[in-house]
Amino acid sequence: MSINLSHIQDAYERIKPQIHRTPIMRSREINSLLGCELYFKAENLQKVGAFKARGGCNAVFSMDTESLAKGVITHSSGNHGAALAWAAALRGANCTVVMPENAPQVKKQAVRGYGAKVIECIPTMADRVAAVAEEIQATGSTLVHPYDNEQIIAGQGTVALEALEQLGSFPDIIITPVGSGGLLAGTAIAAHAIAQNSGKTISVIGAEPRGASDAWQGFTSGQRVENQVPKTIADGLRSTLGISNFSIITEQVNDIVLASEQAIVEAMRLVWMRMKIVIEPSAAVAVAAVMENREIFSGKRVAIILSGGNVDLDALPW
């Protein structure tokens, strides 16, 4: 699998009519608190409340009518499932999402709300995969893997493409949360290629919870971690880094930095309070990582991808 800027540009042309061009927001208070100039790309305001609308839409809109008639299927802790359900509905296709039984209610409801079928499973990757295989055998539906999929990675890369277009001038750093790695991989491919075309450089950094640091461990050791037991409030980042994502990230990402659970909650609250937008814990991880790694970001212009805003309002962490 080899994805380059032109795949991301093609994806952008394909999905543009369906998605929101989300705003870049700023906060003087947060800048002065964190000692750098932050440009928040608000993908929490994206369709389905997360950047995953981009990948899901690109995958579904790349499919031919015949395959699509048999439906699509995926496994997801939440946002990718909602994204695929939403995109499938746009093309009138059936969609099934296998979800771990401990996924937030609000995310299960969202998937059902877009008309997809939810199959609940035990929250391990093995169970997810088994449930998907069974359903595919029964229906002949097409698996749209949540991250190990070229169309998904290319779709997620359009966030950086769009953000750099909006910013006009180059930031020093672009930081994104990293869970399964589709967003970070797509961002690295897009940002480095666009910078290079203008004779510039940009640092692409991933942000991960300390309690689910498989990407950081793999990035540091060169060895992909396969069996982590995640312990983090950031439910979107509990999954393990995908195989192809791991190789793209190892080659193209400049650094991965960590955030504590305490900082994640503090960052989430800070953004709600100061910016008046709802972000989910996974999105707050990138803000928390800036908080806890000041030496890297101090005085820099930093584009930060707020990945999503799907939060259970009845179970807030404060």
Added chain:
Amino acid sequence: MSINLSHIQDAYERIKPQIHRTPIMRSREINSLLGCELYFKAENLQKVGAFKARGGCNAVFSMDTESLAKGVITHSSGNHGAALAWAAALRGANCTVVMPENAPQVKKQAVRGYGAKVIECIPTMADRVAAVAEEIQATGSTLVHPYDNEQIIAGQGTVALEALEQLGSFPDIIITPVGSGGLLAGTAIAAHAIAQNSGKTISVIGAEPRGASDAWQGFTSGQRVENQVPKTIADGLRSTLGISNFSIITEQVNDIVLASEQAIVEAMRLVWMRMKIVIEPSAAVAVAAVMENREIFSGKRVAIILSGGNVDLDALPW
């Protein structure tokens, strides 16, 4: 006092460099739920988290240097106080805000955060006024009344001016929350004059909590209500309708509609969930009023002013 469109246009030129041009947001889900086409003017994303930045800024930037040197003072349950403090700081002036002791902590903190002095008082209008008079005698500072003030009304009217500019084509209705009435009065003046200049008509509607319905009572009876005891979660709408605001509203507003406390909380939650933005209860009142008065809004294009986003995250109503 006679305010017309040109005062509002002048105010807009005066404050434009200081304020945000807030976005107009949409939600397909909320439209289909409420059966009309809503255009949300997101003043919760305004400076100080509320439209009151506009009035406060217009008042302070209209003052001469000599008066300003003695400082400004106001009484406010919150957002107007923060707005005045913020605007005074922009011009390096002292600011004092008399606040009822039961105002949300987050609002008191905000006022102090902009460098203003807070004087707490018993939460009645008489006590507020007495505390202000005492301070003026001591300092010679200028009262910027929270609503019975031409500059304030003209400043608040810029929300509608800007929204109609952004929308391009005319909505059927524009609805705003009504507390002391500055926003509703300014909106009525701006919207009717702009519509008339284009040979159109527009219906301007105020939304008020049932538990603080002095504006509705006054509008219905023609007699301004002076001593209401407000009982509503919408802390920004607990104040009584101003005298000049009452006369503008009686003459120029098409209707005032009411919302129950239950609908206010439901509407607040709905906007947080679906639109991923933080709005305060007072802003939710307009959405709640649309929910509970469907016959008025059904099938219409409705511009709705989300007045602010200053909420105590530790005391959410669900």
